[in-house]
Amino acid sequence: MKNGIYDQVKKALSGFNVLEMGGIPPNPEYMVLLKAIEIVKTENVTFLLAVGGGSVIDGTKFISAAALYDGDSPWDLVTKQVPIMKGMPFGTVLTLPATGSEMNSGSVVTRKDTKEKLAFGGPGLFPQFSILDPQVIASIPQNQIANGLADAFVHVMEQYVTYPADAMLNDRFSEGIMQTLIEVAPHIMKDPTNYKAASNFMWSCTMALNGLIQKGAPADWAIHNMGHELTMLFGIDHARTLAIITKSHYTYNLDSKKEKLAQFAERVWGVTNGTVEEKALAAIDKIEAFFHSLGIKTKLSDYTDKYEGTAEYIANQFVERGWKGMGEKRSLTPNDVAKIVKMAY
């Protein structure tokens, strides 16, 4: 790897009995992870070290959980949605700021044969340690830096653009992370060796999804739920699927989200004029403009010509897996989902 991390890690591990396994792809794939689990069991591995971005860390979490699982199929860990209380201990060396997986106990894994991209996790899946060196950002391609900025930004929005919940300090923290991401974005996009921008970008990504801003506050995650389906269907980068869904989701749900969107407009974007609804709409436009400033397109048709039928297909996928409601109040219906996705064509 041109960032030099591989050599650094090898050197740090000299003297230990180390087995290497590469090839965990973006959207960590179940079949690849199964191979890793087999190696862990046959070779009596006792500690895992994830060196990579969110996909590698998420995949390692799955391996960690599966290594100590006694049931029939490791996929149960994902589908049963039971919190994972114990996993094989693991550490992480983060090479791509974005997902926050380095400081949380959640994971998203993908299964191509069933077209599933699903989240799981539990208190047993926190890393023992994570090493974050902002200098790794210097070797990340610009489109992936853009993805990281957008991903972290949406992580915060999913925990902030809800109904007002009196979590005044959490709101300030969320706004602070978003302000920092907005402020560092042009600098880190232009010059990834800018240490000030790189370090604040990296720390913002971690704080966006380590549980801090979630304390005592509701969370939406509908954008992620829908976005995951777009990745499964079209192979679109995770962060870009979020950018595709955001505007239509917030526009469609304006009524229940307008107070927080207006506060967002005022505090983060400095919008001072207009009614609550006008400010909320201004926030939605500002968010879209931020994605565009990162070179991220925000319509599904920007990524594929074959978008017809996507809305109905996705809504039906959720129904087939057992509809549990969606959004911070679990009040969205499959019909709502279809409309939101269609608005994003």
Next chain:
Amino acid sequence: MKNGIYDQVKKALSGFNVLEMGGIPPNPEYMVLLKAIEIVKTENVTFLLAVGGGSVIDGTKFISAAALYDGDSPWDLVTKQVPIMKGMPFGTVLTLPATGSEMNSGSVVTRKDTKEKLAFGGPGLFPQFSILDPQVIASIPQNQIANGLADAFVHVMEQYVTYPADAMLNDRFSEGIMQTLIEVAPHIMKDPTNYKAASNFMWSCTMALNGLIQKGAPADWAIHNMGHELTMLFGIDHARTLAIITKSHYTYNLDSKKEKLAQFAERVWGVTNGTVEEKALAAIDKIEAFFHSLGIKTKLSDYTDKYEGTAEYIANQFVERGWKGMGEKRSLTPNDVAKIVKMAY
């Protein structure tokens, strides 16, 4: 206790073998703590539960450290300034939001016979758990609520009003805590049963000193160093000693702190006009006005007539204990300390 906490705790502990000890005073006193340590040793206590405010929790941390200490005198734990790596496990039930001790590993203890009020701590002194119920605030006297607001506010300032250090996200978090304290202050002072104000006040106090905003940033703590001496000399409440020192400390050190004070003025107090120095001075006035709005006086002469000679005495106390420098760059001299304290008369 009229807050009902005592009964709640007793009920929760029914079935356990519990020894009670009350009487830890504000500024936990060494001689009282020694008695507790003796009981812990003779009765084979294995777990400590601090039910109270910062003084009770800090005192419990000292007991925790001393219970496992083999040396000659437990006071060594304080004077040797060696990080405490292991303590007897303890939990906390917080009854007075202010110090943040419920989520950090630091402690300040007092020894009347030698007129010392000193900090110590280490990774072995984190609580196993802390219970924070904002409803306890309803029974706290108004002057103690004011103390808690001022204490937490100065905790943030000590980690923020330094030289600029490129910690962009930490700055935003610090500003968010201070904004929240400013916003809740009039509400919680007026009506301590206001749950929204109480919960955000309590959470702000914890986040002000749990290490979060300290990551990758410099810290001053000179206000605390000088304030502790005022408590030892005159018995002034801890928070009020901080309010006494703040204005003169920031005015005296304006040159090295003006950039952060100006940022403070802009982002927290909405000051938009003026030079950096004018904004910095505006911030200092705003801080003083905030203390006054809490009914907290900001001159030493507001608390005692016997202030003559205090400045020289305090400077000399630090010299006698071994001068290590003071302030975020350790650049203040004993002469600087004397001048700052004198400005606060």
